[in-house]
Structures are given as structure tokens and as C-alpha cells.
Amino acid sequence: MTRDEIERKLIDIVRHEKSDIPDEKLTAATPLAEAGIDSLDALTILFAIEEEFHVSIPDDQARSMKTFGDMIDIVEALVE
Amino acid sequence: MPRVAITGIGIVSPFGRGKRAAVDALRAGRSGVRLIESIDTAALNCRIGGEVPREAHEGLVKGHDRFTRFALIAAEEAVEEARFAAGNFDAERVGSIVGTGMGGCEMLDAGYKRIYGDNAPRVPPTTIAWSMYNAAASAVATRFGAKGLAYAVVSACASSAHAIGQAFRAIRSGEMDAVLAGGSDAPLTFGSIRSWESMRVMAIDNEHPEAACRPFSADRKGFVLAEGAAVFVLESFESAERRNQPIVGEVVGFGMTSDAGHITDPSADGAARAIALALRDGALTAADVGYINAHGTATRANDATETKAMKAALGERAYAIPISSTKSMHGHAMGASGAIEIACSLAALNDGVIPPTINLDVPDPECDLDYVPNAARQARVPLFLSSSFGFGGMNGVVAVRTVHGL
Numbered sequence: 001m002t003r004d005e006i007e008r009k010l011i012d013i014v015r016h017e018k019s020d021i022p023d024e025k026l027t028a029a030t031p032l033a034e035a036g037i038d039s040l041d042a043l044t045i046l047f048a049i050e051e052e053f054h055v056s057i058p059d060d061q062a063r064s065m066k067t068f069g070d071m072i073d074i075v076e077a078l079v080e
Numbered sequence: 081m082p083r084v085a086i087t088g089i090g091i092v093s094p095f096g097r098g099k100r101a102a103v104d105a106l107r108a109g110r111s112g113v114r115l116i117e118s119i120d121t122a123a124l125n126c127r128i129g130g131e132v133p134r135e136a137h138e139g140l141v142k143g144h145d146r147f148t149r150f151a152l153i154a155a156e157e158a159v160e161e162a163r164f165a166a167g168n169f170d171a172e173r174v175g176s177i178v179g180t181g182m183g184g185c186e187m188l189d190a191g192y193k194r195i196y197g198d199n200a201p202r203v204p205p206t207t208i209a210w211s212m213y214n215a216a217a218s219a220v221a222t223r224f225g226a227k228g229l230a231y232a233v234v235s236a237c238a239s240s241a242h243a244i245g246q247a248f249r250a251i252r253s254g255e256m257d258a259v260l261a262g263g264s265d266a267p268l269t270f271g272s273i274r275s276w277e278s279m280r281v282m283a284i285d286n287e288h289p290e291a292a293c294r295p296f297s298a299d300r301k302g303f304v305l306a307e308g309a310a311v312f313v314l315e316s317f318e319s320a321e322r323r324n325q326p327i328v329g330e331v332v333g334f335g336m337t338s339d340a341g342h343i344t345d346p347s348a349d350g351a352a353r354a355i356a357l358a359l360r361d362g363a364l365t366a367a368d369v370g371y372i373n374a375h376g377t378a379t380r381a382n383d384a385t386e387t388k389a390m391k392a393a394l395g396e397r398a399y400a401i402p403i404s405s406t407k408s409m410h411g412h413a414m415g416a417s418g419a420i421e422i423a424c425s426l427a428a429l430n431d432g433v434i435p436p437t438i439n440l441d442v443p444d445p446e447c448d449l450d451y452v453p454n455a456a457r458q459a460r461v462p463l464f465l466s467s468s469f470g471f472g473g474m475n476g477v478v479a480v481r482t483v484h485g486l
Binding site for chain 2: 040043044046047050051056
């Protein structure tokens with residue numbers, strides 16, 4: 001799976017969970033909190049990622065995830 | 081002591097969304113019990129329930145467990161009627177008390193199915209936060225900005241009677257100016273129904289759902305599991321008068337007792353003491369009582385015991401009071417039942433209607449009071465009692481004045 005494909009799927013997941021995030025906030029560098037994603041939203045998104053990509057994200061990686069770009073990195077590393 | 085006004089009534093029930101739908105059904109003696117549609121019941125013996133119709137709730141609230149969504153829908157109606165806005169109050173003196181018997185059954189059932197049924201490696205991370213028993217009380221407090229006392233009351237089928245009683249006391253003591261109080265339950269899940277089947281206390285008539293629940297009738301076979309919520313805006317008279325807000329009822333007395341007996345067999349003594357305490361609390365006598373919304377589950381044990389309790393607490397006057405079990409129409413919504421029954425009673429009585437007990441076809445010598453069989457009556461009732469008697473021997477009785485008694 002290419003990085004672009006991962007990113008597109010992640011955008012779908014985030015959009016599904018939080019439909020009210022404006023497009024300009026959905027960039028790799030935006031901190032999740034700034035995009036309006038609270039701690040429970042982030043957990044729900046991680047859950048959806050694990051289900052979609054059939055991966056298991058360790059707790060320490062989940063806790064270090066601060067931006068949308070971090071999510072892409074983590075998933076990319078796990079699906080390789 | 082401050083008097084405690086009811087300024088808003090909200091209900092979502094097997095009759096649909098809102099008090100209008102409930103009063104229409106109660107007046108017509110129309111059952112809301114039907115074949116359950118929200119889950120696959122093919123493998124269950126019991127396929128009927130007092131299910132909230134899809135159109136009454138779907139899409140109105142995002143997220144949460146089903147029982148919290150019901151609580152929010154009911155609270156919305158109550159708040160709208162009461163023109164309640166946190167800005168009109170000192171938010172720190174507004175509370176939220178929501179009773180529930182079974183909590184987040186939808187989340188728990190789905191979670192356990194994933195874990196044990198599907199061997200899935202994980203469950204949704206909202207499982208804990210949405211299934212906890214205080215989730216509805218929290219959601220109501222959050223949605224409407226109540227920053228005072230907030231908690232869930234969990235006492236089986238007496239949960240919301242206790243919740244309303246606690247809210248009444250918090251206002252009467254001067255601790256709170258207003259409380260959003262009520263109850264919610266959504267136990268129509270596969271696991272919950274299966275567990276109730278094991279107790280052999282359910283009326284299972286999949287061919288005639290509307291005739292299954294037969295309180296006080298000699299041919300009664302048990303209760304019908306149901307779901308729903310009712311929430312009230314309770315506030316001090318002073319607060320309502322300051323806002324020029326119409327008062328639609330008044331909580332005047334509350335009694336609660338414990339049987340300290342058997343976990344599932346009810347006691348007439350515990351129930352009778354709760355009725356007597358509610359009267360004493362409101363400085364009332366049996367002569368003041370114009371209607372009783374009975375617990376009336378339609379189990380063999382409850383209805384005869386409750387009849388004894390009413391006679392013990394009210395004496396000869398018990399024979400003259402119209403009594404009904406609206407569970408005959410909306411089923412038994414567990415911890416929400418007290419709130420639903422107070423909402424049904426108050427809304428119907430304010431409209432001049434005493435709700436009937438439907439399916440009361442065969443007199444039972446052990447149940448020989450006036451249960452308003454099968455047809456509603458027109459009457460101006462100034463005050464009623466609502467009784468709730470829960471598993472664990474936990475009893476709660478609330479005395480409420482209608483608009484005709486204010």
C-alpha cells in the first residue's frame with residue numbers, strides 16, 4: 001500500500017468519525033487538538049484504523065501521535 | 081421549605097416521542113408492545129417488547145449508548161417546555177439525576193459479542209465511557225450546562241422514582257434551584273432478554289404482543305420488557321415564579337424503603353411503608369389521593385402483593401381510588417419505569433384522563449381494587465401516587481400534584 005493510499009483511507013476514517021473538520025485542518029502537520037479531535041475522538045479513530053488496516057498500534061505509539069502526519073507514519077510502518 | 085415545581089415533562093417511550101403521543105395512546109388504551117425490530121430475535125423465545133419506534137429516536141442524537149440517547153431526547157422535550165436555559169439559572173445550582181437499572185446494555189452487549197462471540201482483538205474505545213451507569217446523567221448535565229450535583233441512581237426498577245425523589249429533596253432542602261431528573265433504560269438487547277428469559281417471569285406471547293402484559297388479571301403471566309426515558313425539569317416555585325414559567329405539576333412527597341427481605345420476592349410491608357412515608361412526607365392523607373399509578377408489573381408475585389400493600393397503607397380508602405398499571409401498555413422499562421409512569425400519569429391527568437389498565441379480562445380475587453379496567457376515564461384528579469418496587473427489595477413512591485391540585 002502506498003503512502004498516498006494510506007492517507008486517503010485515513011482521511012475517510014477521520015471524516016467518518018468527525019465530519020465537521022474543515023479541509024484546511026486535515027493536513028499532515030495540523031495538531032489533532034487544533035483539528036478539534038479530542039482524546040476520545042483520537043481513540044475512536046485509532047480503533048477504526050486498527051480495524052481497517054488489520055494492525056495493532058502499541059500504546060506508546062498511540063500516545064506519541066500528535067498530528068495527522070504521525071498517524072500516517074505509524075500506519076505506514078505497521079503495514080509494510 | 082421550598083415547594084418543588086414540575087415545569088417540563090419529556091418522554092420517549094414505546095408510544096413514540098413526546099407526551100402527546102403518550103397521552104393519545106393512554107386515552108385510547110392502545111398498547112405500544114410489539115415484535116422487536118431493533119435486534120435479530122430469531123434465536124430468542126421472547127420476541128416482543130415495549131420498543132421505542134425507530135422514527136421516534138433514530139438520527140436525533142449522535143453517539144452514546146441507546147439509553148443515553150433516550151435520556152437526551154426526553155430531556156430536550158422537558159427543557160423546551162420549561163424554557164430552561166442554563167443562562168436563566170445559577171448553573172452551579174442546577175443538577176442532573178438520571179436513574180437507570182441496566183445502564184449501557186447496547187454497548188456492553190455489542191462489546192461482549194465481539195470479545196467472546198467473534199474473538200475480535202478489540203472493542204470500540206467508547207465502550208467504557210458510554211456503557212457506564214452515569215453516562216446518561218453526565219450527558220444531560222453536559223448538554224444543558226448543569227454544574228451542580230449530578231449522579232445516576234441505580235436501584236433496579238425503582239431507579240428513576242428514587243432519582244426524582246432525590247431531586248425533589250435537593251430542591252426542597254435549598255441545595256439546588258433546579259434539577260433535570262428522570263430515568264432511562266434500553267435493555268432490549270439479546271443478552272439482556274436471554275437473561276430475563278431464564279428468570280421465567282416474562283409474558284411471552286409472540287402472536288399477540290399487545291395482549292401479553294395483563295396486570296391484575298387472573299390470567300397474567302409476567303411482565304413485558306421495555307425501554308425508554310422520561311426526564312423532568314424540577315425547580316423551586318420561587319424559581320418558576322421568577323421566570324413567569326407555568327407550573328405543570330408539583331412533587332409533594334417521597335417515600336423510600338427497603339424490604340430487607342428477598343432479592344426477587346417483593347414484600348407487602350416494604351411497599352406499604354413506602355406509600356405511607358410518601359404521604360407523611362407530603363403531609364397528606366389517604367383521602368388526598370385521587371389516583372395511583374401502580375408498579376403493576378403483571379407478574380404473579382407483584383400484583384397480589386402490591387394490592388395488599390395498598391390496602392395496608394390506605395385502609396378502606398384503597399377501594400375508592402382509581403388505580404392503574406400503565407405497564408399494560410408501555411411494558412416495563414426497568415429503571416426508567418418510575419419516570420415514564422409519572423410522565424404518563426401527569427400528562428394524562430393534566431388532560432383530564434385517567435389511564436386504564438388494559439388486558440384486565442379475568443378478575444383475580446387477590447386483586448380486588450379498582451384498576452380502571454380496559455377503558456380510560458374522564459376525571460379531574462388533583463393528586464396521585466406513583467409506586468416503583470425494584471428487585472433487591474428497593475421501593476420508591478412519589479406523590480405528585482397535577483395542575484388541578486395547584
